[in-house]
Amino acid sequence: DDHFDIHACVKSELRKNLNIRCVLIDEAQFLKKAHVEQLCRITDDLDIPVLAYGIRSDYMAEPFEGSMYLLAWADSIIELKTICHCGKKATMNLRIDEEGRPVCSGEQVHIGGNDQYVATCRKHFKLGEIAHLPRVEV
Incomplete structure (x- = not known):
């Protein structure tokens, strides 16, 4: 509020x-x-x-x-570090849609839907690349 x-x-x-x-x-x-x-x-x-x-x-x-x-x-300030899939420090947040494509426009805050956020380094953020890891069924 x-x-x-x-x-x-x-x-x-x-x-x-x-x-x-x-x-x-x-x-x-x-x-x-x-x-x-x-x-x-x-x-x-x-x-x-x-x-x-x-x-x-x-x-x-x-x-x-x-x-x-x-x-x-x-x-x-204490920075909690996150790692990009390439092993570098992740400083960016890439939004991807349900098909794994980068989302480059829209509201700053998106609630609901199937979009996800992936922490990436600046290079992979600019390229819109994420690691495609195999899914493991549990």
Whole structure:
């Protein structure tokens, strides 16, 4: 929710005498600038650490709003590395359709459907190439 106030929510929980030791955010790329500002206030004003996890950019190599501000304002950043099928560091997210073809246009966020995301290095992102691994039936 674009209008959800994370800082106000945490303050409300603190007024209930809850002992909040940390705020964890998953899929942080979907945050808005205002949310990231609120997270900074939680850290700076309430002395509560915030840990946020997410990806930097979308399938068109465009930064997500939340990621952009988190990267700019974070006190520290720990990168969790992913490996491309070629063995190089994967820094891009390639969207592929149900037939394994790269998707190069559309909405930044796609919910539902049969599209998948594959982490690739920049070279294979530009080429639109993914490894075709054999399927294993279990």
